[in-house]
Amino acid sequence: MCFRLLNANKIACLRVDAFQDLHNLNLLSLYDNKLQTIAKGTFASLRAIQTLHLAQNPFICDCHLKWLADYLQDNPIETSGARCTSPRRLANKRIGQIKSKKFRCSGNTQRHTQRDTQRHTQRDTHRDTHRDTHRETHRETHRDTHTETHTERHTETHTERHTQRDTQGHTETHT
Structure with missing residues (x-):
């Protein structure tokens, strides 16, 4: 059931x-x-x-x-x-x-009910739009943050490798 x-x-x-x-x-x-x-x-x-x-x-x-x-x-x-x-x-x-x-x-009731229906529809549309906008903003923020973090890590790792290689090369030359 x-x-x-x-x-x-x-x-x-x-x-x-x-x-x-x-x-x-x-x-x-x-x-x-x-x-x-x-x-x-x-x-x-x-x-x-x-x-x-x-x-x-x-x-x-x-x-x-x-x-x-x-x-x-x-x-x-x-x-x-x-x-x-x-x-x-x-x-x-x-x-x-x-x-x-x-x-x-009555004419009054019909207008009142139509106005309420429009208000509910507008509120639903606003809520759906807000939810979709929030979701898209979250995705973009996550994507941007992920890209920035990945770029920073890559740069740090790349810099560390070059620094270690330069330091090792420099140390080996003097010993």
């Missing part, structure tokens, strides 16, 4: 490709995190999924989460009882038991 237990990690957002290479995953637990929404297609590549735990997340059940309700109705694999936190009219209702037409967005 292949599984991922990502419980209580304070995960606030998931990239849509977060699970793309986990085709054999049977159980995914995102229980007790900070997820308010999940992008459509996030679970698309999970062909072998049998159990999905999403409860104890503060889900905003608006038009952006409609797909999840449809998915859970078509695939009854969510066993932890994931519920809506808001809007108030859907609070504490199980996501998989709410009719699609109930998942609505």
Whole structure:
């Protein structure tokens, strides 16, 4: 059995490709995190999924989460009882038991959710760029340090050999 237990990690957002290479995953637990929404297609590549735990997340059940309700109705694999936190009219209702037409967005909600998604994407991009830059800087520093150290050792060894040879030659001449 292949599984991922990502419980209580304070995960606030998931990239849509977060699970793309986990085709054999049977159980995914995102229980007790900070997820308010999940992008459509996030679970698309999970062909072998049998159990999905999403409860104890503060889900905003608006038009952006409609797909999840449809998915859970078509695939009854969510066993932890994931519920809506808001809007108030859907609070504490199980996501998989709410009719699609109930998942609505007001203009305000739609703008807010899009802004949050953009912010998470920008933060992920910044983090990835920072990590890649740090990695490249580390490689360059290591390469430069290694080259300098190698050059210094080579120069010292070369100088020592010449000094020893000169000293030995000088000593032999005087004896």
